Amino acid sequence: MSLNPVSSKKGVREDMSQLSIDNRTPKSMVRPKTWDEGVEDAYRFQLAGYRDETEYCAVKNVDAAERWPDADGGFIKKLQRKDGCFYYYDRARECPDKDVMKVKIYAY
Secondary structure (H helix, E strand, O other): OOOOHHHHHHHHHHHHHHHHHOOOOOOEEEOOOOOOHHHHHHHHHHHOOOOOHHHHHHHHOOOOOEEOOHHHOOOEEEEEOOOOOEEEOOOOOOOOHHHHHHOOEEEO
């Protein structure tokens, strides 16, 4: 009788990767009433399928998301979705006023 070590190791790897992603869970969430730069960044991350920059960096193993230069606003320039496709964003604001209250701002 032999055990299949590959399947058991795979389960451990999946559990460990999920643990590292969920290591920083948010303590609270608020919805903004007005637009600002933080709301714009959160909108772009959530549009790409991530909670915020913390989750994006953990999943994609990067230090930070690619941003436009500060002279152009410093907003997020490009994000890679979980399925491998990319979202490319303009230098200017993209979050419409009607979507400001749909954005979630997480606190850790």
